[in-house]
Amino acid sequence: MFSPFLLRQTPLSRFALFSVSTAIAVALASGLCPMAFAQKKASPPTTGAESNLARGKYIVEGVAVCGQCHTPRDSNGNLDRTRWLQGSPVPYLPAKPDMDWPLNAPRIGGTPPASDADMIKLLTTGIWTNGNRLRLPMPQFRMERSDAEAVVSYLRSSGPKQ
Ligand code: HEC
Structure with a gap:
């Protein structure tokens, strides 16, 4: 008891x-x-630049898949990570014959092919440095400015500088 x-x-x-x-x-x-x-x-503190890069990487690799066109492929058809975003023959053909179809998706990794302002203009409006749209199959992006900035920082960080 x-x-x-x-x-x-x-x-x-x-x-x-x-x-x-x-x-x-x-x-x-x-x-x-x-x-x-x-x-x-609490997780370790990250700087603004680090999280911007991570966001750019996520958009380039996971959302806009820039590498599908701008990275060359190996003999098995897989993207060649050693030449990431270094320019590639366009892997797609038009449904109808098109004399103006681009043969090349130029290098975009490393030093970008245009100023940051021009790159951001392209990614937010679809307009390139010559005042025109780029040809298909390059997508017409309409990113938010902060996303475009993150993409440009990531492109700068990927691949050899030229
Ligand atoms: C479906 C294929 C495809 C995808 C995906 C793609 N591109 Fe492109 N891109 C092209 C092609 C093809 C061209 C060339 C267009 C032309 O010559 O008019 C091009 C051109 C460009 C150019 C102009 C480069 C120069 O030197 O003239 C830039 C910058 C660019 N792309 C950035 C990007 C970025 C950044 C992404 C992802 C956010 C992306 N592209 C996704 C196919 C693609």
Whole structure:
């Protein structure tokens, strides 16, 4: 039969009660204190430039897939990462014969082929340095300015500088 009186009598159970209450106090302090929680979750700080580069990489590699046209392929048809964004024969043919179809998607990695302002204009409006649109299959991008800036920083960081 349970009796609080009896429990208090034996040194062993007194110790057990003490350790249980200490454990609860420690658990409450570490689990419920917002500061302790925040410290556990905190990730290493990143600079604005790093997150801009990461965003540019994500857009170029994962969304706009610039490399599908602007990176040459190896003999198995896989993109050649050693020549990433260094220009490539256009891998697509038009559905109807088109004398004006470009044969080449030029190099865009490393030093970009135009000033940052011109690159951003292309990516936000679709207009190139000659005042015209580029030919298909180059997509007509309408990016947000901040996305275009992130893409240009990433292009600058990828491939040899020229
Ligand atoms: C589906 C294929 C394709 C994709 C995807 C593509 N491009 Fe292009 N790009 C081309 C082709 C083809 C040209 C050449 C167009 C021409 O000569 O009129 C070109 C031209 C360009 C040029 C002009 C370069 C110069 O020196 O004249 C830039 C800059 C460019 N692309 C950037 C990009 C970027 C940045 C991306 C991704 C955000 C991208 N392209 C995605 C096919 C593509």
